[in-house]
Amino acid sequence: MTRPNQPPKTDRKVTTLRLQEMKVAKEKISALTAYDFLTARLLDQAGIDVILVGDSASMVFAGNDTTVPMKMDEMLYHVRVVTRAVKRALVVADMPFMSYRKSPDEALGNAARLMQDGMAEAVKMEGGRSLAPIVERVVDAGIPVMGHVGLQPQSIHTYGTYKTRGLDELEAEKIIDSARAFEAAGAFAVVIEKVPQDLARRITEMLKIPTIGIGAGLNCDGQILVTPDMLGMNTQFHPRFVRKYAKLSEDMVKAFTHYHLDVKGRKFPTEAESY
Ligand code: KIV
Numbered sequence: 075m076t077r078p079n080q081p082p083k084t085d086r087k088v089t090t091l092r093l094q095e096m097k098v099a100k101e102k103i104s105a106l107t108a109y110d111f112l113t114a115r116l117l118d119q120a121g122i123d124v125i126l127v128g129d130s131a132s133m134v135f136a137g138n139d140t141t142v143p144m145k146m147d148e149m150l151y152h153v154r155v156v157t158r159a160v161k162r163a164l165v166v167a168d169m170p171f172m173s174y175r176k177s178p179d180e181a182l183g184n185a186a187r188l189m190q191d192g193m194a195e196a197v198k199m200e201g202g203r204s205l206a207p208i209v210e211r212v213v214d215a216g217i218p219v220m221g222h223v224g225l226q227p228q229s230i231h232t233y234g235t236y237k238t239r240g241l242d243e244l245e246a247e248k249i250i251d252s253a254r255a256f257e258a259a260g261a262f263a264v265v266i267e268k269v270p271q272d273l274a275r276r277i278t279e280m281l282k283i284p285t286i287g288i289g290a291g292l293n294c295d296g297q298i299l300v301t302p303d304m305l306g307m308n309t310q311f312h313p314r315f316v317r318k319y320a321k322l323s324e325d326m327v328k329a330f331t332h333y334h335l336d337v338k339g340r341k342f343p344t345e346a347e348s349y
Pocket of ligand 1: 127128130131222265288298299300
């Protein structure tokens with residue numbers, strides 16, 4: 075008998091088609107980010123459906139204030155180490171700021187690098203209707219595209235704030251239009267970030283492709299969080315939408331302090347830990 079609090083154990087590889095089936099079957103999609111081999115392997119072992127190599131790495135891995143400084147070569151490095159670890163989950167690579175905006179050819183070239191050199195299985199792009207020709211070109215070449223609407227962190231310098239998007243009807247309509255444009259251009263899923271839950275619900279009901287929410291309420295087809303945030307590694311970041319499933323910052327500082335004191339006090343290593 076399976077216990078209700080355990081995820082269904084399946085070795086079936088997650089594909090874009092499988093995500094579509096999950097939407098139809100109303101089975102929620104679980105997604106988290108990864109930037110390194112060991113975390114990616116643990117996420118895969120836990121049965122997470124989608125692992126996003128997010129450009130949030132620029133902030134939570136590299137310590138930048140925004141995702142803007144992330145370069146293609148840096149993203150490629152993270153994608154390679156993550157895909158080396160993952161067997162079951164669908165691995166999606168974020169396309170860094172300006173790596174897909176200048177021309178369809180450049181976008182296609184960079185998406186191809188993430189797939190061929192990084193072994194990603196899909197790419198993610200932030201944008202709206204003006205991005206449609208680029209999305210179409212990449213999808214047409216056989217590269218699955220995940221869209222990203224609502225709060226688009228790569229546009230932080232335009233917004234000037236990380237506040238909730240789509241609070242007024244004008245912006246809400248624009249976000250709906252962006253999601254529709256991604257679907258029409260052939261995207262297989264759309265991330266909806268930091269919008270009122272009712273707006274995310276409307277988009278989820280409108281689209282045939284799955285929506286993955288972050289700070290977008292409980293009515294999306296799936297949920298994603300930034301892994302170091304949900305592990306409680308960042309002591310300076312407490313938005314309402316991040317549920318902390320662990321207190322790793324406390325556990326890690328405790329472990330490092332313990333080790334430090336053991337070394338100072340000649341308690342580590344012992345004879346048993348020596349050759
Ligand atoms: O870069 C990232 O981690 C993301 C998620 C917040 C969806 O885009």
